Amino acid sequence: MNGAQALLRTLVDAGVTTCFTNPGTSEMHFVAALDSVPEMRAVLAAFEGVATGAADGYSRMAGSPAATLLHLGPGLGNGLANLHNARKGKVPIINIVGDHATYHTKYDTPLQSDIETVARNVSSWVRTSSRTEDLARDAVEAITASFGPPGQVATLILPADVSWGEGGEPVRAQPPPSPPAASAEVVEEIARTLRGGQASAILLGGRALREGPLLAAARIAAATGAKLLAEVFPTRLERGAGLPPVERLAYIPEFASVQLSGLKHLILVDAKAPVSFFAYPGKKSYLVPDGCEVHELAAASADVLASLEALMDVLGAAGVEPERQEAARPERPSGPLTAETACQAIGAVLPEGAIVSDEAVTSGATLPVNTAGAPRHDWLTLTGGAIGQGLPVAVGAAVACPDRPVLALEADGSSLYTIQSLWTMAREQLNVTVVIFNNRSYAILNMELARVGARAAGPHAKAQLDLSQPDVDFVSIGKSFGVQSSRADTAEQLTDALERAIAEPGPHLIEVLIPTTFTPARLRAMPYALSALGKLPRPIASAVKRRLYP
Numbered sequence: 001m002n003g004a005q006a007l008l009r010t011l012v013d014a015g016v017t018t019c020f021t022n023p024g025t026s027e028m029h030f031v032a033a034l035d036s037v038p039e040m041r042a043v044l045a046a047f048e049g050v051a052t053g054a055a056d057g058y059s060r061m062a063g064s065p066a067a068t069l070l071h072l073g074p075g076l077g078n079g080l081a082n083l084h085n086a087r088k089g090k091v092p093i094i095n096i097v098g099d100h101a102t103y104h105t106k107y108d109t110p111l112q113s114d115i116e117t118v119a120r121n122v123s124s125w126v127r128t129s130s131r132t133e134d135l136a137r138d139a140v141e142a143i144t145a146s147f148g149p150p151g152q153v154a155t156l157i158l159p160a161d162v163s164w165g166e167g168g169e170p171v172r173a174q175p176p177p178s179p180p181a182a183s184a185e186v187v188e189e190i191a192r193t194l195r196g197g198q199a200s201a202i203l204l205g206g207r208a209l210r211e212g213p214l215l216a217a218a219r220i221a222a223a224t225g226a227k228l229l230a231e232v233f234p235t236r237l238e239r240g241a242g243l244p245p246v247e248r249l250a251y252i253p254e255f256a257s258v259q260l261s262g263l264k265h266l267i268l269v270d271a272k273a274p275v276s277f278f279a280y281p282g283k284k285s286y287l288v289p290d291g292c293e294v295h296e297l298a299a300a301s302a303d304v305l306a307s308l309e310a311l312m313d314v315l316g317a318a319g320v321e322p323e324r325q326e327a328a329r330p331e332r333p334s335g336p337l338t339a340e341t342a343c344q345a346i347g348a349v350l351p352e353g354a355i356v357s358d359e360a361v362t363s364g365a366t367l368p369v370n371t372a373g374a375p376r377h378d379w380l381t382l383t384g385g386a387i388g389q390g391l392p393v394a395v396g397a398a399v400a401c402p403d404r405p406v407l408a409l410e411a412d413g414s415s416l417y418t419i420q421s422l423w424t425m426a427r428e429q430l431n432v433t434v435v436i437f438n439n440r441s442y443a444i445l446n447m448e449l450a451r452v453g454a455r456a457a458g459p460h461a462k463a464q465l466d467l468s469q470p471d472v473d474f475v476s477i478g479k480s481f482g483v484q485s486s487r488a489d490t491a492e493q494l495t496d497a498l499e500r501a502i503a504e505p506g507p508h509l510i511e512v513l514i515p516t517t518f519t520p521a522r523l524r525a526m527p528y529a530l531s532a533l534g535k536l537p538r539p540i541a542s543a544v545k546r547r548l549y550p
């Protein structure tokens with residue numbers, strides 16, 4: 001066996017059976033070895049950002065890490081933004097990055113670079129394997145590191161001669177050790193706090209937003225009156241009819257501050273104390289209200305479910321009926337397409353078991369409220385804020401769950417970073433319905449421009465946020481990548497097109513042209529619009545408005 005064959009065998013024996021690839025010369029022995037280890041499914045991506053984002057989507061849904069195959073420092077660098085997102089989402093990924101043969105690097109050839117430096121930004125485990133005999137053992141360490149918890153990005157750099165060298169031997173990975181649950185003292189202290197009856201919330205993040213932990217947290221909430229909150233951008237949120245509803249913290253810090261106001265205790269479960277994404281002149285960065293005490297039940301490295309269940313038991317809440325989301329859908333919308341009617345159409349048809357990759361940005365503001373009571377589904381979000389993640393994540397989720405419908409809800413600007421994901425969707429005939437919300441703008445940046453205090457922006461500044469001139473034709477783009485594509489011009493057309501796309505196998509793209517949502521006037525009106533949708537009580541809407549525009 002050569003090194004590459006031993007590496008592949010080690011990966012598949014450990015349950016790592018999918019690799020998203022974009023190879024070059026230094027990876028050719030790995031590519032050649034794929035035929036001798038057919039249990040490894042290799043999926044070609046036409047850009048490394050697609051491969052790394054797909055690995056992220058796969059790992060979120062499969063429960064075991066995906067691998068990537070990348071070409072030296074530049075290939076890894078191209079995939080970095082989505083590895084950043086995976087790192088922030090605590091998603092396990094194993095990168096195999098090819099390198100020149102060990103004796104070749106001294107010549108500083110065109111593709112030579114410091115791969116480890118590129119890798120370290122996103123990887124908590126990095127190693128350049130230097131001998132064929134050690135390669136499989138190095139791979140086992142990478143796999144173990146990636147599992148965590150927390151899930152991590154591990155990068156194994158594979159010189160060409162280590163890959164082609166003979167004498168490779170597969171190694172069996174040990175099952176990951178069980179992480180510790182919260183100590184009895186921590187559980188007791190938090191139980192006492194919750195029994196005290198002061199205003200409290202449990203903030204769930206990471207793995208705590210899956211069904212088991214959610215149910216335990218909802219029982220604790222029902223027994224103690226604590227509020228359930230979720231972090232702003234969940235890695236994987238299980239939601240819909242029958243599951244406990246959980247209020248996601250808002251991206252806009254003034255909204256989040258209102259959600260948190262009045263709290264005396266905040267209990268963290270695989271989540272960080274809330275902070276504003278960006279600093280704004282004169283505004284707070286740390287959003288925990290003054291006088292609110294923060295308690296950590298379970299860190300990212302802990303057994304989240306066991307910790308919540310221990311707390312539930314101490315509180316005697318195991319038999320308490322948790323709040324469950326009622327089944328409800330919005331009416332099928334009619335008339336002109338706007339961001340709101342488009343979100344309503346999605347809520348009207350979202351199928352049972354759907355996986356939603358949400359990168360709709362401003363156009364998706366009302367997606368949560370329109371889909372809350374849809375049949376049970378998974379919601380995957382932009383964990384690290386680096387846009388260009390939604391389409392690749394949909395690719396990976398569809399590879400991991402071929403029998404489930406995947407919806408990629410994409411803002412136009414974000415989609416263009418990794419639009420060639422469509423090609424992989426077509427090549428692999430993945431069951432993905434892509435909706436492009438085309439507002440021909442980097443709309444959110446108009447809001448940010450005003451919020452950072454740069455109010456007097458002129459035409460040169462505004463041009464940097466504009467995606468018209470020329471207008472992008474997503475139907476033509478979709479067709480050229482081999483994806484059935486159409487444009488919906490009314491809300492009725494969108495609803496019908498969504499139903500058809502979801503029912504038919506293979507990928508589909510639907511473009512909707514919609515006016516931008518985040519004009520300053522609409523932003524001012526937003527608290528009241530959310531109140532009208534039943535999302536915010538009227539007094540809270542007024543409080544948000546006062547905070548936004550003191």
Ligand SMILES: Cc1ncc(C[n+]2csc(CCOP(=O)(O)OP(=O)(O)O)c2C)c(N)n1
Binds near residue numbers: 081361363439442
């Ligand atoms: C990798 C990366 N580059 C740039 C940005 C900055 N950025 C944040 S939002 C945004 C524009 C989003 O526009 P679009 O996806 O069309 O959504 P819209 O705001 O129009 O709803 C940009 C460029 C980012 N977050 N990540």
